[in-house]
Amino acid sequence: MRQVRVRFAPSPTGYLHVGNARTALFNWLFARQKRGAFILRVEDTDVERSRQEYYLRLMDDLRWLGLDWDEGPDIGGDYGPYRQSERLEIYRLYTQQLLEAGRAYYCFCSPEELEQARREALAAGRMPIYSGKCRHLSPEEAAARVARGEKAAVRLKTPDKGEVIFNDLVHGELHFQLEVIGDPILVRSNGLPAYNYAVVIDDHLMEITHVIRGEDHISNTPRQILTYQALGWEPPQFAHLSMVMGEDNTRLSKRHGATSVDQFAQEGILPEALFNYLAFLGWSPPEGQEVLSREELVELFNLSRVSRSAAIFDYQKLYWLNRQHLKRLTPGEKVTRVLPFLQKAGFLPEKLTREHHLWLEKAVEALIEGVNKLNELPEKFNLFFEFDLSKMEESARRILQAESARTVLEALAEELANRSAVSFEEFSDIAREVRQKTGVKGKELFHPIRVALTGQTSGLELDKFIPLIEEGARLTWRQPLLSARERIVRTLQWLTQ
RNA sequence: GCCCCUGUCGUCUAGCCAGGCCUAGGACAUCGCCCUUUCAAGGCGGCAACACGGGUUCGAAUCCCGUCGGGGGCGCCA
Numbered sequence: 172m173r174q175v176r177v178r179f180a181p182s183p184t185g186y187l188h189v190g191n192a193r194t195a196l197f198n199w200l201f202a203r204q205k206r207g208a209f210i211l212r213v214e215d216t217d218v219e220r221s222r223q224e225y226y227l228r229l230m231d232d233l234r235w236l237g238l239d240w241d242e243g244p245d246i247g248g249d250y251g252p253y254r255q256s257e258r259l260e261i262y263r264l265y266t267q268q269l270l271e272a273g274r275a276y277y278c279f280c281s282p283e284e285l286e287q288a289r290r291e292a293l294a295a296g297r298m299p300i301y302s303g304k305c306r307h308l309s310p311e312e313a314a315a316r317v318a319r320g321e322k323a324a325v326r327l328k329t330p331d332k333g334e335v336i337f338n339d340l341v342h343g344e345l346h347f348q349l350e351v352i353g354d355p356i357l358v359r360s361n362g363l364p365a366y367n368y369a370v371v372i373d374d375h376l377m378e379i380t381h382v383i384r385g386e387d388h389i390s391n392t393p394r395q396i397l398t399y400q401a402l403g404w405e406p407p408q409f410a411h412l413s414m415v416m417g418e419d420n421t422r423l424s425k426r427h428g429a430t431s432v433d434q435f436a437q438e439g440i441l442p443e444a445l446f447n448y449l450a451f452l453g454w455s456p457p458e459g460q461e462v463l464s465r466e467e468l469v470e471l472f473n474l475s476r477v478s479r480s481a482a483i484f485d486y487q488k489l490y491w492l493n494r495q496h497l498k499r500l501t502p503g504e505k506v507t508r509v510l511p512f513l514q515k516a517g518f519l520p521e522k523l524t525r526e527h528h529l530w531l532e533k534a535v536e537a538l539i540e541g542v543n544k545l546n547e548l549p550e551k552f553n554l555f556f557e558f559d560l561s562k563m564e565e566s567a568r569r570i571l572q573a574e575s576a577r578t579v580l581e582a583l584a585e586e587l588a589n590r591s592a593v594s595f596e597e598f599s600d601i602a603r604e605v606r607q608k609t610g611v612k613g614k615e616l617f618h619p620i621r622v623a624l625t626g627q628t629s630g631l632e633l634d635k636f637i638p639l640i641e642e643g644a645r646l647t648w649r650q651p652l653l654s655a656r657e658r659i660v661r662t663l664q665w666l667t668q
Numbered sequence: 669g670c671c672c673c674u675g676u677c678g679u680c681u682a683g684c685c686a687g688g689c690c691u692a693g694g695a696c697a698u699c700g701c702c703c704u705u706u707c708a709a710g711g712c713g714g715c716a717a718c719a720c721g722g723g724u725u726c727g728a729a730u731c732c733c734g735u736c737g738g739g740g741g742c743g744c745c746a
């Protein structure tokens with residue numbers, strides 16, 4: 172059997188959208204599973220909108236997601252060039268061939284003329300198809316007009332009757348009546364190929380075996396098949412993926428929230444989590460597993476299990492998957508992923524020592540549970556680095572102002588006074604002594620201690636928190652990390668002022 | 669308007685092709701309980717769907733027809 176070759180062919184006219192990323196991902200999964208080739212091709216014939224910046228970002232985003240390509244504009248390959256703007260000579264060659272064989276013809280109709288015909292057809296309730304006006308011009312006359320410098324597009328001459336049938340790998344057999352197709356533009360009057368023409372040439376020359384793309388291309392497919400036929404080529408297999416929608420069931424767009432891959436990266440979604448989520452948008456494995464690595468997905472993926480209906484992008488489920496993937500990381504890996512976010516928040520010192528790293532591992536381990544996205548973590552780190560009682564919430568304030576709270580904290584301060592740093596075990600002993608000395612116990616005892624230590628009514632368990640501030644206080648940070656004793660002392664000062 | 673695709677819990681979906689195994693399974697979300705001196709997380713449990721109408725059949729989520737809903741396309745954009 173022939174080697175599987177698939178491609179992702181984005182146009183560099185914007186950031187990589189999750190919908191496109193999912194298309195790329197399905198292609199990649201298919202290629203990797205079949206031990207085939209995944210090709211990146213850039214469709215940049217829309218000169219108006221294509222930009223170098225987008226092209227570079229596109230590749231960054233794909234790499235970040237973990238999608239690597241075997242051939243592409245940056246690394247080359249045996250079927251290049253991989254940028255359509257560099258393939259114009261190739262298209263021209265085939266256009267010539269088509270023209271000479273009488274399978275295509277020059278069209279001199281003006282855009283205005285066409286637009287008017289289109290409007291009329293729409294008003295009359297017909298499909299707006301090209302009339303075929305220039306179709307019957309004699310080749311000699313057409314050639315003469317072109318030679319004279321008249322602007323002309325090139326159209327494919329399609330049969331008037333019959334139907335185009337193809338077997339879509341996800342939708343099954345699809346039929347299209349030729350009457351509703353019309354003669355598509357192959358080459359624009361500015362000499363650049365139209366999308367529907369360039370894809371056919373490129374896919375064939377690059378020996379693409381499976382075209383896996385969005386459902387919005389379904390109705391383009393018969394036109395493309397007709398082009399293959401005119402050229403005498405065998406079309407590839409097609410698989411059309413359903414659309415990705417927002418919560419309101421309209422096409423996913425910016426107003427639904429983050430939609431570009433780099434936005435998710437910046438928010439702290441793990442690439443493997445986005446990858447996992449995207450794979451489940453319109454596909455599911457036979458056994459119903461949910462949290463899967465790239466490798467597992469490659470193994471399980473199957474085009475025949477791809478769903479035919481549109482899927483709504485569910486941020487909640489993405490977050491849940493992100494938490495699951497977060498959980499699977501080792502403590503060291505967690506720190507590595509979190510570091511950029513802490514860096515940005517300005518917590519980290521110039522130089523991170525081995526001690527800092529070890530402390531961070533424990534801190535991240537303690538705080539990361541329940542975190543949806545990594546960008547939520549710096550805020551949680553405030554628990555260590557921020558201790559400002561004036562910003563306390565009303566409920567916390569009330570706990571500290573209770574009669575017994577002051578008794579407890581004073582006794583605690585006394586116990587802590589002649590020690591440098593305490594472990595949680597030592598702290599528990601101290602708390603026990605405080606209880607005996609003051610007679611305060613249970614909630615009355617622990618609540619004020621928590622607030623005095625953190626300034627908050629909720630947060631980490633004290634048995635995790637206390638060792639962390641005690642150890643952390645010995646390290647150097649951008650801003651001081653207060654020890655338990657310092658926190659108690661400050662709280663008492665605040666109470667007495 | 670015309671053409672095409674599509675329709676199972678709020679959401680992603682399993683089941684459909686090979687009709688009985690489905691009083692329709694899982695997951696997210698939601699609600700409740702447990703755990704926890706806090707908040708989460710975690711554990712356990714609950715609520716919740718075959719769009720509708722006709723057929724075919726002993727029997728239909730599964731097959732057929734229609735209706736309605738949703739989406740896409742109808743470019744000298746990709």
